[in-house]
């Protein structure tokens with residue numbers, strides 16, 4: 173029975189590669205096992221095989237795929253589809269024109285095309301492709317890539333274009349560098365309001381596995397399980413600054429005192445001590461460890477992970493990325509502090525690697541760092557921000573990055589701006605004295621990460637962190653015993669401690685000083 177193309181399940185699309193099959197197996201056993209494990213579509217991709225053998229392989233594979241009612245598509249070759257009776261074809265942008273493919277294969281054939289941009293989507297739509305292979309999403313060793321990476325942001329752009337312009341439903345399967353650990357993030361970060369990718373196409377994660385059944389099963393589980401970090405929609409009362417938001421801030425600080433969350437810091441040597449002391453003062457349990465081998469154990473304990481690249485070593489990005497992936501899998505919230513992101517190529521590459529390889533619930537940086545993440549010219553020297561523009565333009569930076577990353581972004585400064593892309597708040601608490609102690613921005617990261625450990629709504633958690641830290645600074649600077657930056661730093665920790673104590677006693681007067689507005 174030929175396949176009904178309106179009913180295809182695109183969830184897990186296997187693209188074969190004969191050179192990857194481990195010794196002792198063969199393509200037929202491998203594909204059968206992968207289908208049993210959960211593959212829902214198979215594409216036979218033979219780049220070096222002679223036509224006769226290609227057709228023979230296609231015919232034999234078709235017998236297997238038919239047993240499981242799974243479509244078999246052929247890579248690039250119309251003649252092989254015709255000769256084997258396979259269900260359809262996948263072509264690239266530089267292969268045969270889609271209208272010719274359709275004319276040759278007929279209306280029932282399943283015809284897919286590779287798409288990596290709006291321009292290429294237009295070609296697919298004009299040729300009435302049945303589905304798009306969307307990618308390459310990420311880098312891969314499977315094939316020498318000649319086109320730019322699409323990333324989750326590019327995937328979203330194409331999905332949104334299709335949604336608005338195709339005029340018919342086009343399932344999109346993402347391809348390129350997809351592994352167990354990045355599937356949930358791919359689905360989450362690439363979705364538009366109403367359109368998501370329909371599935372993922374995989375070569376190496378299944379073809380190079382010695383256990384294709386298990387590999388497919390595990391990939392399918394990741395596809396079917398929503399990302400643990402998907403935020404719930406914000407409560408309507410927390411859409412704008414107001415009494416509900418202020419009450420929530422006090423609840424967050426009280427919760428920290430009650431729960432004592434563990435905050436795993438992979439952070440810089442300059443700020444470490446202040447960060448640890450601020451964590452203890454607010455009621456968290458800090459662990460300062462750059463050892464990725466501990467990340468799995470630490471992620472199991474409820475808390476948060478803070479990544480700060482201030483004094484990163486050459487090996488730090490690997491350890492941090494490992495910890496990030498473990499935290500993502502465990503659903504542990506992650507705060508990224510991209511210290512000095514625009515200052516050196518190493519820092520740029522490190523941060524780009526984190527954003528491509530994992531999901532950071534919150535990114536906190538000064539204006540120059542956030543500009544660098546957006547690829548804008550950074551007004552940065554070293555790790556200091558040299559330039560501060562208006563709150564409105566900083567709000568624009570925060571919401572643009574938050575929309576791109578589908579997370580919460582804090583642009584720290586005299587006025588901290590917090591945005592999740594929909595809501596943007598300005599927090600005007602704090603004191604200029606914070607600029608005279610090293611690690612004050614990093615320690616704001618600690619306080620925000622601690623709030624995120626106990627609060628689901630990460631945007632509100634970030635606002636809470638900015639408020640409590642800013643008010644602690646305002647109180648500290650007013651103290652008689654504060655004579656300058658040295659005594660201020662100690663007093664800052666003390667005031668965080670005192671605010672936490674007041675919350676514990678039910679005295680919430682401190683929060684009356686909160687200065688939160690909408691941007």
Ligand SMILES: Cc1ncc(COP(=O)(O)OP(=O)(O)O)c(N)n1
Pocket residue numbers: 185187215217247248262263264265267284285286304305306307315345347373
């Ligand atoms: C599902 C899917 N998407 C994309 C591709 C890549 O096809 P193409 O651009 O033609 O490159 P080659 O596969 O020919 O190297 C694909 N094969 N499958």
Ligand SMILES: Cc1ncsc1CCOP(=O)(O)O
Pocket residue numbers: 187307308309311312313314315347348349350373374375376377
């Ligand atoms: C065929 C193809 N087209 C774009 S990326 C790619 C290879 C994907 O392979 P892998 O799943 O091993 O990254």
